[in-house]
Amino acid sequence: MFRGLLKSPAFVVGAGLFLLTILVALFAPLFMNVDTQTRVGLAYMPPSSEHWLGTDHLGIDMVSLLIAGLRASLHVGFLAGIVATIVGTLIGVYGGYKGGLIDDVLTVATNLFLVIPSLIVLILLSSSLDEGRSLSLIALIIGCTTWTWSARAVRAQSASLRGRDHVSLARINGYGTFGIVTLHILPYLLSYIFMVFILQTATGILSEASISMLGLGPYDSVSLGKILNEAIRNEALTDGAWWAFVPAMVLVTIIAFALYVINTAMEGVFNPRLRK
Amino acid sequence: MSDAVLEVEDLRVHYLTRFGTRVQAVDGVSFSLKEGEILGIAGESGCGKTTLVSGCMGLYIPPLHHTSGDVRIAGKSIIGMSLEQNRKEVLGRRISMIPQGALNSLNPTRKIKDLATDMILSHDESADKRDIYERLRERFERIGLDAAHVLNAYPVQLPAGTKQRVVIGISTLLNPKVVVADEPTSALDVSTQKAVIRLLFDLMDQGIIASMLFITHELPLLRHVSSRIAVMYAGEIVELGTTEQVIFDPRQPYTKALMGSMLSAEPGQRDRKPVAIEGAPPNLAVPIKGCRFAERCPSVRPDCKETKQVIRLVAGREVRCQYAS
Amino acid sequence: MLQSNPTLRHILGRAGWYFLTFLVAVTINFLLPRLGDANPIDTIMARSTGNIDQKTAREREEAYLKEFGLIEVDEKGQIVRNPDGSPVKTPLIKQFGSYLVMSLQGDLGTSILQYPKKVSEIIKTALPWTLALQLPTIVLGWIIGNLLGALAAYKRGVFDRVLYPLALLASAVPAFCVGILLVYVFGIRLEWLPAVGGYDEGMVPTLSFDFIASASYYYILPFLSIFLIVVGGQAIGMRSMCIYELGTDYVKYAKLLGIRESKILLYMFRNAMLPQLTGLALALGAMVGGALITEMIFSYPGLGMAVLTAIQGNDYPLITGCTLLVTVCVLVANFSVDILVGFLDPRIRAAQMGGK
Numbered sequence: 039m040f041r042g043l044l045k046s047p048a049f050v051v052g053a054g055l056f057l058l059t060i061l062v063a064l065f066a067p068l069f070m071n072v073d074t075q076t077r078v079g080l081a082y083m084p085p086s087s088e089h090w091l092g093t094d095h096l097g098i099d100m101v102s103l104l105i106a107g108l109r110a111s112l113h114v115g116f117l118a119g120i121v122a123t124i125v126g127t128l129i130g131v132y133g134g135y136k137g138g139l140i141d142d143v144l145t146v147a148t149n150l151f152l153v154i155p156s157l158i159v160l161i162l163l164s165s166s167l168d169e170g171r172s173l174s175l176i177a178l179i180i181g182c183t184t185w186t187w188s189a190r191a192v193r194a195q196s197a198s199l200r201g202r203d204h205v206s207l208a209r210i211n212g213y214g215t216f217g218i219v220t221l222h223i224l225p226y227l228l229s230y231i232f233m234v235f236i237l238q239t240a241t242g243i244l245s246e247a248s249i250s251m252l253g254l255g256p257y258d259s260v261s262l263g264k265i266l267n268e269a270i271r272n273e274a275l276t277d278g279a280w281w282a283f284v285p286a287m288v289l290v291t292i293i294a295f296a297l298y299v300i301n302t303a304m305e306g307v308f309n310p311r312l313r314k
Numbered sequence: 315m316s317d318a319v320l321e322v323e324d325l326r327v328h329y330l331t332r333f334g335t336r337v338q339a340v341d342g343v344s345f346s347l348k349e350g351e352i353l354g355i356a357g358e359s360g361c362g363k364t365t366l367v368s369g370c371m372g373l374y375i376p377p378l379h380h381t382s383g384d385v386r387i388a389g390k391s392i393i394g395m396s397l398e399q400n401r402k403e404v405l406g407r408r409i410s411m412i413p414q415g416a417l418n419s420l421n422p423t424r425k426i427k428d429l430a431t432d433m434i435l436s437h438d439e440s441a442d443k444r445d446i447y448e449r450l451r452e453r454f455e456r457i458g459l460d461a462a463h464v465l466n467a468y469p470v471q472l473p474a475g476t477k478q479r480v481v482i483g484i485s486t487l488l489n490p491k492v493v494v495a496d497e498p499t500s501a502l503d504v505s506t507q508k509a510v511i512r513l514l515f516d517l518m519d520q521g522i523i524a525s526m527l528f529i530t531h532e533l534p535l536l537r538h539v540s541s542r543i544a545v546m547y548a549g550e551i552v553e554l555g556t557t558e559q560v561i562f563d564p565r566q567p568y569t570k571a572l573m574g575s576m577l578s579a580e581p582g583q584r585d586r587k588p589v590a591i592e593g594a595p596p597n598l599a600v601p602i603k604g605c606r607f608a609e610r611c612p613s614v615r616p617d618c619k620e621t622k623q624v625i626r627l628v629a630g631r632e633v634r635c636q637y638a639s
Numbered sequence: 640m641l642q643s644n645p646t647l648r649h650i651l652g653r654a655g656w657y658f659l660t661f662l663v664a665v666t667i668n669f670l671l672p673r674l675g676d677a678n679p680i681d682t683i684m685a686r687s688t689g690n691i692d693q694k695t696a697r698e699r700e701e702a703y704l705k706e707f708g709l710i711e712v713d714e715k716g717q718i719v720r721n722p723d724g725s726p727v728k729t730p731l732i733k734q735f736g737s738y739l740v741m742s743l744q745g746d747l748g749t750s751i752l753q754y755p756k757k758v759s760e761i762i763k764t765a766l767p768w769t770l771a772l773q774l775p776t777i778v779l780g781w782i783i784g785n786l787l788g789a790l791a792a793y794k795r796g797v798f799d800r801v802l803y804p805l806a807l808l809a810s811a812v813p814a815f816c817v818g819i820l821l822v823y824v825f826g827i828r829l830e831w832l833p834a835v836g837g838y839d840e841g842m843v844p845t846l847s848f849d850f851i852a853s854a855s856y857y858y859i860l861p862f863l864s865i866f867l868i869v870v871g872g873q874a875i876g877m878r879s880m881c882i883y884e885l886g887t888d889y890v891k892y893a894k895l896l897g898i899r900e901s902k903i904l905l906y907m908f909r910n911a912m913l914p915q916l917t918g919l920a921l922a923l924g925a926m927v928g929g930a931l932i933t934e935m936i937f938s939y940p941g942l943g944m945a946v947l948t949a950i951q952g953n954d955y956p957l958i959t960g961c962t963l964l965v966t967v968c969v970l971v972a973n974f975s976v977d978i979l980v981g982f983l984d985p986r987i988r989a990a991q992m993g994g995k
Contacts, residue, residue: 150660152921153973154667157928158962162671165950165958244813248932251815253951266819270936275823284823287816295811371895405897419892421906423913423984429893436899484896 046307052299059293063108072102074260082279092281094265095272103260104285110261111243111290114177118242121181123235126188131219131227133189134196145193152186159183160245164254171257180245187241188234195230199223233304240297247290262286318386319525320347320370320409320492325383327369330376337599338381339365341549344625347492350518352526354540354557356572360595362549363529367494370527371409372400388491407437410490414497416481420469427465430484437488450487456520457483457513475506482513486522494527499535511539533576537561545569548595548606555631565628565638567614568607605635613637649981657974664966668959669738673731701726709734742963748956752949758960761945766964769941772858773930776865777923784873785915789908791874792881802874809871814929818864818936825860833857835938857939864933869926876918880911913984920976924969931965 044050066072077097078089085092091100133144151159163179164171199205199222208218224231249255250263251270265286269275274282327340339362347353355363365378372392374380385392387408392400413419421429430450434441447465454461459479469477478498486493495514499507517523528539536543536557543560545553545568553566564570571591593610596602604619605611611618615637625632628639701718704710710726711719719727741748747758787806791799809817825832838854884890884907893903934943942961949957 146656146659149656150663153660153924153970154664154966155924155928155969157925157931158966159667159671161946161950161958162668162962163674165953165955166672166674247813248815248928251932252935252947266815270819275819275827278827280823283819287819291812291816294813295808298807298811373895401897401899405895407897411895413888413892413895415888418888421889421893421910423910424906432893432898432902433896436897436902481892 046303048299049303049307052296052303055292055296056300059108059289059296060112063105063112066105070101070105072105074098074102074106082274082277082282084279085281091285092279094282095268095274100281100285103265104262104289106260107262107265107286108289110173110256110259111246111263112293114173114180114246114256114261115239115243115293117174117177118180118184118245119235119239121178122185122238122242123188123231125181126185126234126238127192127227127231129185130189130192130194131196131223132215134193134198135200135219135223136215137197137200141193141197144189148186148189148193151183152190156183156186156245157248160249161252161254164249171255173256173259173261176246176249176256177242180242180249181238184238184241184245188238191234192227192231195227196223199226229304233301236297236301236304240294240301243290243297244294262290317348318346319349319351319388320527321384321386322346322366322370323384323386325366325369325385326381327365327374328379328381329365330379331599335599338601339549339598340369341598342383343546343549343551344383345544345551345554347525347527349524351542352518352528352540354536354543355527355529355546356531356536356543356576357546358572358591358595361546363546364496365549366546367411367496367527367529370492371411371494372404374400402437406433406485406490407488408490409492409494410485410488411494411496412482412485412498415501416478416498417474417501419481420477422469425466425468426472426480426484430465430487433484433487453487454480454483456522457517459483474502475509478502478506478510479513482510482517486517489522489524491524492527493523493525494529496529497531499530500532507535511535514539531576533561533573536576545572548602549598550606550634551625551632552607552634553631554625559629559631563629565631566633566635567611567638571610571612646981650978653974653977653981657970657977661967661970664970665739665742665963666735668963668966669735672955672959747960747963750949750954750957752952752954752957758956761957762942762960762964765940765942765945765961768939769931769934769943770968772861772934772939772941773865773927776862777869777926777930780866780869781873781919784870785877785912787870788874788877788879789881789904789911792878792885793904793907799878803878806871806874806878809867810875812868812871814864814868815932815936817868818861818933821860821864822936832860836940838940861933861937861939864936865926865930868929872922873915877911877915880914881907884911913980916976916980916983920973920980923972923976927965927969 075098078099079093079097081093081095081097083089083093083097085100089099089101091104094100094103129144129148133141133148160179160183163183164176167175167179202222205218205222208222213221246255246261247263247266250261251266253267253271255261255264255267263286266283269279269283269286272282274280322343322345325340325343326338329337329339331337341362343362343366345353355366357363368374368378369380370385372385372395375397380393383393387404390408392404392408395404420426424432427447427450431443431446434446434449450465451461454464457479459476464472464476464480472480482498493514498514499510502510514523514526518526528536530536530539540557542554542556544551545560545564545566547568553560553564553569560569561573564573568591575591591610596606596609604617604621605614605623608614608618618637621636623634623636625634626636626638627633701710704726709729711729713719721727745759747762750756750758750761753761784806787802791802791806822835826835833856836857838850838857890903890907893906931941931943931946933939934941935947938944942965946958946961948954949961
């Protein structure tokens with residue numbers, strides 16, 4: 039199965055890009071001085087040999103900010119992805135397997151949250167938590183507002199598995215719902231759930247960037263979205279200080295794009311006729 | 315033959331793969347079909363029967379290409395036409411197909427009458443809409459459907475058996491000379507199968523269908539329906555004779571093996587066990603010298619792989635095997 | 640009457656569901672901002688500077704609390720007090736009740752930042768701008784995106800090979816990135832188009848020709864930001880749908896019957912459109928969210944900016960007022976698309992009539 043993935047050029051490109059960003063995020067601090075506190079120069083100094091991407095509005099080294107921001111954004115993205123995938127999968131698998139009234143109720147609830155724009159809920163939640171906004175909390179919030187898509191997707195898969203022989207057999211043999219779900223349904227959905235996770239992570243990173251850009255980002259950390267927010271607020275755009283926002287944007291786009299590409303490649307390899 | 319409805323003369327059809335390899339899927343097929351005849355076509359999957367049928371319908375859409383040979387319907391050749399000409403004059407009009415899986419063949423978002431009207435108008439733009447509806451009503455009643463209800467319905471509202479009849483009705487709307495039935499009953503239950511076969515016979519009796527090419531892998535059906543049977547293997551016809559001859563007295567080794575593997579619990583056959591044929595058909599991308607069945611033939615002789623096999627007349631039927639008797 | 644008219648039943652059913660969603664949205668709108676400890680009154684108090692003595696400060700605070708419905712008031716309008724003199728806080732349920740009633744009457748409270756302006760006033764000025772920007776853009780983007788996708792699926796070849804990666808990029812790039820890029824490149828660097836605002840500074844919004852011309856000029860960049868992304872996303876989706884439709888049995892059969900190519904394309908398009916419409920309903924929430932962010936980037940005087948300034952100033956009534964309105968708009972749009980699909984898809988209509 040994995041060999042098939044490696045043969046797909048799309049997958050290799052996407053996974054490669056993504057791994058690269060993770061590696062940079064994880065290991066860059068070992069190689070260079072990542073300092074997001076000290077002012078090393080004037081505000082909005084253009085890139086130089088000393089500071090490859092110049093400085094921000096406070097005179098802090100941009101590269102340091104970007105790396106710190108990258109780590110934060112990845113952290114939030116992953117965590118949000120995990121939360122969203124878990125919540126969505128649980129609801130989806132349970133509803134899909136059970137069918138009937140439980141399924142209807144869960145579907146109505148899912149559709150409810152699907153229709154209400156998640157950005158709105160994010161704004162509402164974040165604005166009320168003024169000082170407590172840590173990266174993990176934001177990730178949790180994002181996870182809890184973006185799970186609806188996974189729930190729908192997993193539910194469809196789970197429902198299609200419901201009628202399979204081994205499931206009926208397990209039921210006859212007296213397995214309870216929990217047993218059947220964990221032993222007979224989840225294992226078949228693992229690759230699908232993984233794909234869902236990839237997309238949810240991408241959503242998480244994009245959501246974090248959006249919400250931070252609005253000023254509802256982490257209170258005391260740097261994230262890529264926050265860098266953008268600071269840039270806009272401090273008129274980096276009008277000043278022409280492209281280094282204050284273009285790299286952050288590029289990073290967010292690359293990560294999201296890489297994840298989408300990975301997902302598309304996986305879709306092609308695992309060939310879900312199951313998709314519908 | 316002047317009363318032949320379909321004449322296929324040494325037809326050769328090939329595929330061009332993405333890498334430019336040429337696969338000769340049909341390699342020299344000849345037969346003819348007279349009015350009132352039903353020719354059954356049998357063979358493993360990949361033997362070329364689907365390609366043959368596409369070739370007979372003029373569906374030479376890349377990657378499928380016409381290599382050589384002729385196909386004549388009611389005396390007029392259909393080779394060499396542009397795709398648009400073929401669409402307008404041949405498809406559905408002179409030769410029409412009843413597809414496999416008729417259940418999904420009807421556009422779910424189109425009423426039956428609209429689909430049928432589209433078909434008629436595609437061949438004759440000047441037809442009047444009201445006349446068309448009358449024609450449809452009359453034809454659908456003739457084939458035993460409640461026209462008023464069926465014509466105004468969407469496919470989702472009709473049961474499987476009705477849909478199958480609708481497909482037959484639409485395919486034969488323009489009274490084609492040749493009807494190709496490709497596993498028309500594979501997805502149906504037994505009683506519906508019988509009804510469909512009866513309908514096809516009816517339509518032949520009424521002259522709406524002049525002749526039929528019937529493709530199936532079910533032996534009882536083949537026997538019940540066909541007047542003659544052609545057995546295909548690796549792009550060639552290996553045996554062509556009457557139903558009695560081919561089923562009960564096959565002479566070509568492949569035919570013998572095929573009939574053996576298609577056995578059902580028919581009286582007289584119950585003692586014989588079905589025997590699967592080992593091995594696989596040859597790769598048609600590579601030119602083959604001798605007999606194509608040589609690799610798997612139970613009665614193969616040393617020079618079978620070297621000598622090109624031609625059709626001979628053995629015991630009153632055509633056989634492609636130099637050692638058949 | 641309901642028995643005999645299945646369409647009406649369908650519409651009422653969907654309406655009921657949307658109303659339920661609306662109630663949930665209102666509840667969320669009310670509850671979430673109140674989860675934290677932030678007290679809007681503190682913000683107002685902090686703003687009213689000056690050295691005032693404790694007594695005046697307390698009086699003022701109570702006046703604000705009364706106005707915002709945070710403390711109990713008796714029939715005569717007097718503050719109800721606890722034994723120790725402090726005002727009785729209104730229980731959450733009562734606050735919710737009055738919130739609901741007031742909202743349905745159109746009174747969304749008073750803004751803190753722009754005190755004493757009413758929230759509904761602020762929204763009334765901002766809403767038309769948002770509608771003017773988002774509605775045509777999303778609709779146009781959807782139509783053109785789907786057309787391009789269908790064309791790519793049918794033609795394949797060069798057109799497809801160019802369109803596909805472009806559309807993929809356009810759909811993967813986050814909404815705000817496109818906005819920021821356009822602003823920077825065209826607004827600031829090249830100075831071809833205005834970077835900020837909805838109209839020329841110094842102009843007053845009127846229905847004059849000059850104003851409309853100016854507004855249209857400022858409309859271009861925000862329009863493009865949203866438009867390109869919607870087109871990209873739709874093109875990708877429609878292309879997949881059409882490729883799928885072109886491979887279906889019914890298309891094969893239609894070809895076998897000799898039906899005209901143009902007719903077959905129509906089949907493909909109609910059948911692919913239906914799931915796209917359904918998909919639109921689901922994606923509207925995200926699209927609107929992205930469009931709001933675009934508004935913020937361009938400082939476009941719509942709801943997006945209103946929300947942004949509200950967030951920056953901790954103006955809770957305005958935040959909740961805007962979010963509620965946006966949610967209502969999305970629900971209405973969703974409902975409309977839902978009904979539309981019900982009409983267009985014969986499978987749904989047939990199911991309503993009860994297929995025989």
